């Protein structure tokens with residue numbers, strides 16, 4: 097590769113930080129990213145890209161058309177913040193109470209704009225085109241679907257997808273890029289258990305949904321431990337039990353809520369069919385009824401082997417061979433929507449903040465990143481794109 101994107105990304109360091117801090121001060125929640133989308137659209141327009149706004153409500157698409165024929169690379173960045181009250185004490189803290197960029201999407205938006213800035217002057221050498229996709233509403237798992245519904249995968253249809261997530265549990269200079277599934281598919285569930293309420297002093301005259309719910313919660317734990325293949329990954333977490341409100345009343349019904357995480361659709365199908373069997377049959381045994389409702393959230397994020405193989409030497413060249421790790425998480429991400437339609441790679445860029453007083457995970461009110469990850473992330477992302485569109 098002729099171009100030194102590491103040096104060019106470093107030269108853009110101040111602007112990357114400035115833009116990231118600007119987004120950080122002005123966080124916007126899912127599908128409300130009006131200001132962010134405006135900044136993105138203006139910046140892309142000024143760089144000479146063809147810009148579409150309002151894709152998936154508040155999403156923005158910028159197309160950088162090369163002068164030579166070739167592939168279309170989809171670059172995905174997410175723009176939304178979280179309903180979290182910031183407690184970092186940073187000089188550039190959120191100016192909007194109760195909203196915070198606590199996942200690093202401010203950095204993702206800044207990095208993707210930086211990539212457009214580095215690549216726009218190379219238009220005459222670019223073979224094909226780059227489709228920059230600035231996505232809303234990642235945190236609620238709906239933005240990618242909304243953009244796909246608005247036609248983001250057409251005209252031009254992408255051939256390959258690349259994207260990154262700043263990752264503050266990984267040190268700076270380390271990248272996570274495993275082969276195959278790297279983030280989980282997710283669904284939520286509600287289980288409604290109906291019995292017959294009555295006086296708590298006369299349980300024999302009632303059908304107690306609380307005892308039934310307790311047995312279902314316990315039995316659900318056996319799906320991962322007894323039904324799923326030990327070499328597969330799955331999570332079944334009951335996160336809410338809702339029943340009754342008095343000391344002396346057995347309620348009519350109990351409700352369980354929770355989430356399921358999986359890497360393979362076969363595992364999802366096994367887990368959900370066992371959930372139904374367990375809930376319905378325990379309820380039957382306890383004279384109750386159980387109704388299981390499942391709501392899909394996100395697809396698994398699966399790195400394509402061929403794309404990963406091709407990018408591995410590019411990244412090793414920048415970072416060194418021992419700096420690329422096989423990171424996987426049962427966390428969910430809707431970038432999988434783009435990556436199931438088109439082969440791609442999603443990678444985690446180490447952004448651990450060594451100056452923080454303690455480690456605070458993503459989504460925590462004191463979440464911070466090491467901003468030196470911005471130029472490094474930019475160098476990696478731009479080099480990945482260049483691998484597909486530059487000679």
Ligand SMILES: [Zn+2]
Pocket residue numbers: 198199235458459
């Ligand atoms: Zn997040």
Ligand SMILES: [Zn+2]
Pocket residue numbers: 199200201234261
């Ligand atoms: Zn995120």
